[in-house]
Amino acid sequence: MIAELDKLIDLQKTDTNLRRLKRLLDTAEERRAEIEQEFEQHASSIREIQGRRDTLNAKRADLERQIAESKVYLERADRNLKHSQNQKEYETAMRDLDTGQKQIAGFETQVVEIMEELEGVEKELGERSDEIATLDAKRDAAMKEFEAAIKVDKTEFDKLSKHRAGAFATLPARLASIYDRMAQRSRDGIAVAEVINGSCTACYVLLRPQVQLNVKKGDEIITCENCTRILYMPKRDEASA
Ligand SMILES: [Zn+2]
Missing domain, CATH: 1.10.287 (Helix Hairpins)
Known part of the structure; x- marks a missing residue:
């Protein structure tokens, strides 16, 4: 899997956690x-x-x-x-x-x-x-x-915020801006979506077999043809963990 994709996945997981924590702190x-x-x-x-x-x-x-x-x-x-x-x-x-x-x-x-x-x-x-x-x-x-x-x-939020800033800074500018645009556009803040059972988990559309295959290979950035989110499939050992 290309390094950028790993960074995007990490960024998404961090942001999802940050959103959850922010909601807790706000309420x-x-x-x-x-x-x-x-x-x-x-x-x-x-x-x-x-x-x-x-x-x-x-x-x-x-x-x-x-x-x-x-x-x-x-x-x-x-x-x-x-x-x-x-x-x-x-x-x-x-x-x-x-x-x-x-x-x-x-x-x-x-x-x-x-x-x-x-x-x-x-x-x-x-x-x-x-x-x-x-x-x-x-x-x-x-x-x-x-x-x-x-x-x-609060501690976790501060820690993740720092981590987020660092992770974001190492992304190529083009990907960083795509990520931010998509994350801000969607209500759930999801820019990078996991593929489970051949479907995009953000919009639930079943992906074409060729798209699924490309996502599985993970050597380039593939986006969902329906919702345009960046797709990924966890590696086998991660998926079973
Ligand atoms: Zn989608």
């Missing part, structure tokens, strides 16, 4: 946000349950306070009843006693309802306790892994 911000958002969804659903628990606990504390106040009121009414001097005082105290008892009964009913709700909320939190305990650590690990992968991609 890094987006992908980082997706990971963060996924963890944030878990965190916010946990916060929502914890918020419900806190609200119920606050309501319960408020009711307990009201019950305590009502008990003070009830004790006073009870004292007033014992010390009532006349019918009017007696009736007032009786009425106050009745009111206080009804208030306490009402608050206690509400406390029971809240306790039932709280039990459900605590159960939910209990079922997710593992998730709650590990969420922050998992988020940190996922972000660390992601940043490490991006760093690897």
Whole structure:
């Protein structure tokens, strides 16, 4: 295979890799946000349950306070009843006693309802306790892994960019400009296409037997008659590797 063709194949493989890496680097911000958002969804659903628990606990504390106040009121009414001097005082105290008892009964009913709700909320939190305990650590690990992968991609991108510049510089000017023109023209950036089973892998057209033969020989630059890309067939040992 002529040296230029080897260089073109190498250039194409390098560019295809560079395109892949560029896409990864270009979408890094987006992908980082997706990971963060996924963890944030878990965190916010946990916060929502914890918020419900806190609200119920606050309501319960408020009711307990009201019950305590009502008990003070009830004790006073009870004292007033014992010390009532006349019918009017007696009736007032009786009425106050009745009111206080009804208030306490009402608050206690509400406390029971809240306790039932709280039990459900605590159960939910209990079922997710593992998730709650590990969420922050998992988020940190996922972000660390992601940043490490991006760093690897960036390093690889820089390395290949240097390699690309060197490889491109050694190509004859005519081939270099053909390559660039074709790579820029096609959406997939493919200027050099492999031939597999007699077909151009860029446009999928079956090549004429003579073209296939010439590509296989690899001693001159052959282009696809359909898409004009430069064609190559890997050597047998490469193909089987
Ligand atoms: Zn083609």
